[in-house]
Amino acid sequence: MTRRRGWALDAAFGALIALGQAPFGVIPAALIGLAGMIWRVSTPGSGRARAARGWRAGAAYFAVTLHWIVEPFLVDVPRHGWMAPFALVLMAGGLALFWGLAGWTAARWQARGSAMAGFALAFTLAEMLRSYIFTGFPWGLIGTIWIDTAPAQTVAYWGLHGLGLATLGALSAGLALGARLQVRGRAVATGAGLLGSLALLGLLAVAGALRPPAPAIPPEAPTLRLVQPNAAQHLKWDPEMIPLFFQRQLTLTAQPPEGPAPDLILWPETAIAYRLGGARPLLIQGAEAAGGVPLVLGAVRQTPAGPTNALAVIDPDGRPGAIYDKAHLVPFGEYIPFGDLAARLGIRGLAVAEGGGFHAGPGPVLLDLGALGQALPLICYEAIFPQFGRSQARAADWMLQITNDAWFGSFAGPQQHLILARFRAIERGLPLVRAANTGISTVIDSRGAMGAHLPLNTLGALDAPLPPRSTPPPYARMGDLPLAILLSLALALGVLRTVYLTARPVERD
Structure with missing residues (x-):
């Protein structure tokens, strides 16, 4: 040859x-x-x-x-x-x-x-x-x-x-x-x-x-509402479009349910275009639209160490309660080595304006969501790693992923990302709930099967029951x-x- x-x-x-x-x-x-x-x-x-x-x-x-x-x-x-x-x-x-x-x-x-x-x-x-x-x-x-x-x-x-x-x-x-x-x-x-x-x-x-099959969803299972604003990435931070995308989320949050009222509402990663600490008026509007139901959303948060890509649980008064700062950041996307020096050379991370990029949080945590149990939060990229949060997952009832897959286009990237999230559910015997900016938003059971979902590049809200967890399989332990x-x-x-x-x-x- x-x-x-x-x-x-x-x-x-x-x-x-x-x-x-x-x-x-x-x-x-x-x-x-x-x-x-x-x-x-x-x-x-x-x-x-x-x-x-x-x-x-x-x-x-x-x-x-x-x-x-x-x-x-x-x-x-x-x-x-x-x-x-x-x-x-x-x-x-x-x-x-x-x-x-x-x-x-x-x-x-x-x-x-x-x-x-x-x-x-x-x-x-x-x-x-x-x-x-x-x-x-x-x-x-x-x-x-x-x-x-x-x-x-x-x-x-x-x-x-x-x-x-x-x-x-x-x-x-x-x-x-x-x-x-x-x-x-x-x-x-x-x-x-x-x-x-x-x-x-x-x-x-x-x-x-x-x-064995995934456990059946009981009639009394909590209902989750997934909000998908479909904000195109090239328009997401446009000052003229920011109010429109925020209003979309408010409208979808407040729309009457066709079935049971939601017990928790999920917005995607970086759902608001302002720092979490300075966005109190927006958080109050979100809490009012949620009608007393806790609201989970993504936002940039300023900490003493630097900005973080954060997930926050907003209470009915519009105040952030539990907060999770993303710990596994995307190299050359959310941070670059020696970012301030690189910024002087015109090289910056794709997802942030600061030369140093985002600051990583301390690591995986569990969110206590009361009647909804213990949730393991994952922000975007963190769901691709089998090892990330594996020890915490053994004590969790479900996984909660917020993401902005608009970065990945509208063809292969978002679909491959979703499949990796589905494998996390199979490996851990845990359901995974996914709220994505442009899709695909869905609820995944403990065998990786998708229920109802919002397709790519569509605007909408999805109400779905939370599936129960399964017995942790061997891989979840070892x-x-x-x-x-x-x-x-x-x-x-x-x-x-x-x-x-x-x-x-x-x-x-």
């Missing part, structure tokens, strides 16, 4: 894998792409060559999956537009290094079947690594292609990394079986490998289908640590075995 054809093939496999992610959701294409990538990386070659194959597949995958990353830079084109192509190229190329590392590791095995198994182990560890280091970015994990299928439920036992490993393992086993049967003919080998992979994926589906230890041991033993077999002298007659 020529170098040019090899490069094109690697990129094609990466793009096929990306078609499994939202909004495409073509799982067969993703499985074909994964199988092709495993086959290419396990093909004999140097560590450098195999790393390059993994990197090329990863670069194409992340370029397609994360193409929405340019959207935030296009909100204010004169100021940030020039960064858009660099952001996508650097993001795709940088994240693909983890796939390249897995490819290099696969070269430690000489036998093709062993290389496939080694690549599956190394790939999963590499994806774990990118989920944690440099604040982590667990977006676009392979396991997320399974949303709305039975295998998705297995994340309750081993998380998204475990689901990704099971997917690669099933494909690797089928490919290894096919490689062993090559001497019996290509058709026999291909058929046996395909059947083997399908059988293992079928077992994965059975394991997920055996999970997280990724057990899988990381097992993977590391398996990978180390595999490498040692290869070294031993390579170093062992050959007996001669």
